[in-house]
Every structure is written in C-alpha cells, then in structure tokens.
Amino acid sequence: MMNEPFVINGITVQPGNSLTVDLPAGRLYTHAPMTMPVHIVCGKQAGPRLFVSAAIHGDEINGVEIIRRLLKLSALKRLKGTIIAVPIVNIHGLINHSRYLPDRRDLNRSFPGSEKGSLAARLAYLFMKEIVEQSTHGIDLHTGAQHRTNLPQIRANLDDPETDQLAKAFGVPVIISSNLRDGSLREAAAEYGIPSLLYEAGEALRFDEVSIRAGVNGIINVMRILEMLPPRKRSSTRKTIEPVVARSTAWIRAQDSGILRAMVPLGGRVKKNTLLGVIADPFGQKEIQLISPFSGIVIGRTNIPLVNEGEALYHIARFEDVKDVEAKVDDFHEVHTPELIPSPDPESPIT
Numbered sequence: 610m611m612n613e614p615f616v617i618n619g620i621t622v623q624p625g626n627s628l629t630v631d632l633p634a635g636r637l638y639t640h641a642p643m644t645m646p647v648h649i650v651c652g653k654q655a656g657p658r659l660f661v662s663a664a665i666h667g668d669e670i671n672g673v674e675i676i677r678r679l680l681k682l683s684a685l686k687r688l689k690g691t692i693i694a695v696p697i698v699n700i701h702g703l704i705n706h707s708r709y710l711p712d713r714r715d716l717n718r719s720f721p722g723s724e725k726g727s728l729a730a731r732l733a734y735l736f737m738k739e740i741v742e743q744s745t746h747g748i749d750l751h752t753g754a755q756h757r758t759n760l761p762q763i764r765a766n767l768d769d770p771e772t773d774q775l776a777k778a779f780g781v782p783v784i785i786s787s788n789l790r791d792g793s794l795r796e797a798a799a800e801y802g803i804p805s806l807l808y809e810a811g812e813a814l815r816f817d818e819v820s821i822r823a824g825v826n827g828i829i830n831v832m833r834i835l836e837m838l839p840p841r842k843r844s845s846t847r848k849t850i851e852p853v854v855a856r857s858t859a860w861i862r863a864q865d866s867g868i869l870r871a872m873v874p875l876g877g878r879v880k881k882n883t884l885l886g887v888i889a890d891p892f893g894q895k896e897i898q899l900i901s902p903f904s905g906i907v908i909g910r911t912n913i914p915l916v917n918e919g920e921a922l923y924h925i926a927r928f929e930d931v932k933d934v935e936a937k938v939d940d941f942h943e944v945h946t947p948e949l950i951p952s953p954d955p956e957s958p959i960t
C-alpha cells in the first residue's frame with residue numbers, strides 16, 4: 610500500500626521523499642528567529658509514523674549523533690512508513706550547553722504544554738501538535754546528567770503490551786519499567802495512545818561510542834519489529850541481547866562531603882556490602898566507606914570525584930538473577946565496542 614504524504618507546518622512531504630523542515634519556535638531577544646529542525650523521511654509504502662527525538666534536555670547530545678547516523682542508513686530506501694526525526698528539541702538548552710530552558714524549566718517536565726504558557730510549555734505544545742499528534746510510535750533519546758554516566762538502558766511503561774514488545778526489541782541489557790506521571794514527553798505521548806520508549810545512555814555533553822552504536826541499533830531493531838524495515842537476515846552472526854527488567858533501582862548517596870575514589874565501574878556487578886568507593890578528606894585523615902546496601906548492577910555513576918554530602922554517586926538496579934544480567938552486559942559491550950565491529954549494523958553500513 611502506498612504511503613500518505615506527510616504534512617508539517619503546511620509543508621507536504623510526498624512518499625519516497627525526505628525533507629528538512631524548520632518549525633518556527635519563536636524568536637531570540639536579539640530579534641533572530643528560532644526554529645526547531647525536523648527531518649521527515651516519508652517511505653514509499655505505508656507503515657507506522659515513528660518520531661525519534663533528542664536533546665529535550667539540551668546538554669544530552671548522544672542522541673543528536675544517533676539521529677544523524679540513523680538518517681544516513683541506506684536501508685531507509687526500503688522504509689515503510691515515516692520517520693519524524695527531531696535531533697534538537699530543546700534548542701535554547703543545546704546552545705547554552707544546559708539541560709534546561711532559559712526560564713530554568715525542565716522541558717521534559719512541561720508536557721503536554723500549552724500555547725500561552727511558559728517558554729517550556731510553548732515548546733512542549735509545539736512538539737505535541739506538530740510531531741506527536743502525527744505519530745503512531747516514539748523514541749526519545751537521553752543521557753545521564755553532567756558528570757554522570759548511564760549504562761545504556763530503556764525506560765518504558767511495560768504495563769502496555771505494545772510498549773513492552775518494543776522495549777524488549779531495542780536490544781540493551783537493562784530495562785526499567787516506569788509509568789510516572791511526571792509531565793514527560795513519554796507520558797504525554799501515552800495519553801495519545803502512542804507507545805514510546807526512553808533510551809538513556811552515556812553522559813551529558815559527551816559522545817560515547819558504545820551508547821551511540823547501541824542507540825542506532827536499538828532504533829533499527831524497533832523499526833524491524835514495527836515492519837518499517839525488513840527483518841534481519843538469518844545469516845547474521847550478530848548476538849541478540851535479551852534484556853532483563855530491573856525489579857527496582859536506587860541511588861546510593863554520599864554520607865559526607867569529600868573526595869571520592871570510585872571502585873566499581875559502570876555495568877559492574879555488586880553484592881550486598883560490596884565496597885563501592887571511599888570518600889576521604891584531602892589530607893587522607895578521615896575516610897568513609899561507601900557500601901552497596903543490596904546486590905545488583907551499576908546502571909549509573911558519577912564521574913567527578915568531588916562530592917558533596919547527599920550527592921547521588923551510584924545508581925544500582927536490582928534483578929532476580931544478577932549474574933545473568935552481568936553476562937548480558939558483557940555480551941552487550943562485546944557487540945558494540947568499536948574495535949570489534951566496523952559499523953553499527955553490518956547489514957546496513959553507514960554511507
């Protein structure tokens with residue numbers, strides 16, 4: 610079946626074409642017009658309409674690179690349906706290297722937004738009206754905060770069967786089930802009945818190659834499940850990562866201020882009472898041990914050794930079978946480590 614033309618901001622993209630559209634998003638106080646760049650790939654044949662968004666937190670830039678690589682895939686020539694790619698949702702934040710908007714609001718707490726609300730609310734409203742309302746599925750790309758890295762992970766509402774299927778198809782070792790009412794894009798999309806995933810990987814203001822490759826592959830995997838792309842060739846030798854859903858997660862915080870010597874890497878397995886690190890004063894006189902209160906896998910951690918009392922240092926996820934997850938995390942790194950494979954997907958080489 611032939612795809613339908615895609616209309617955005619009064620501009621029509623015909624089946625078989627792709628186009629970059631600059632969505633008007635107000636003005637800077639310099640008088641310069643501000644726009645949110647959107648790239649539409651309208652497949653010849655009908656299929657789902659998938660939005661892929663990044664930098665809703667303006668300093669989380671791994672997703673910007675994930676989208677650039679996604680749009681270069683030669684496999685998109687055979688796309689069924691439509692991709693709506695929005696690499697920079699929080700344009701103000703990206704310019705300022707900031708998670709937030711100039712009004713200090715968090716765009717991902719401002720959905721669904723409103724036409725006459727705050728700057729954040731207006732951008733959220735624009736995104737809902739032009740992107741989400743025209744989509745059938747969505748993937749939103751994030752990273753950890755500044756000085757914090759996340760192990761590649763999917764956050765999704767697994768109570769919804771279709772979302773659950775997409776989350777498991779993505780192909781990262783860890784899934785965190787969450788259905789928070791938090792004003793996020795993911796929650797607003799769910800209100801419209803649009804299954805969506807949140808991909809978290811790497812650190813703010815940094816490119817992390819494993820996170821980027823895993824992100825590109827994950828989106829391809831989801832598009833295969835949605836039949837937007839042909840299935841993987843059976844001859845493929847690629848390992849598939851069966852994800853595991855975390856039972857719960859918790860941040861381990863600094864009991865006191867000081868200088869942290871971290872002992873456990875990202876993705877590391879810890880047992881109850883494992884020494885995660887030592888916080889010391891600069892003279893080495895007073896040392897405090899940071900102990901894991903339960904068994905699990907490190908899915909996030911701080912990269913800066915200078916810590917204040919109460920600061921979140923290690924994010925640990927609990928699983929039914931921690932050993933099994935540890936093996937999957939090892940497999941995952943083997944699959945995505947740059948020296949071992951030449952491109953994110955041997956079947957769809959980057960051109």
Ligand SMILES: [Zn+2]
Nearest residue numbers: 666669751752
């Ligand atoms: Zn984020």
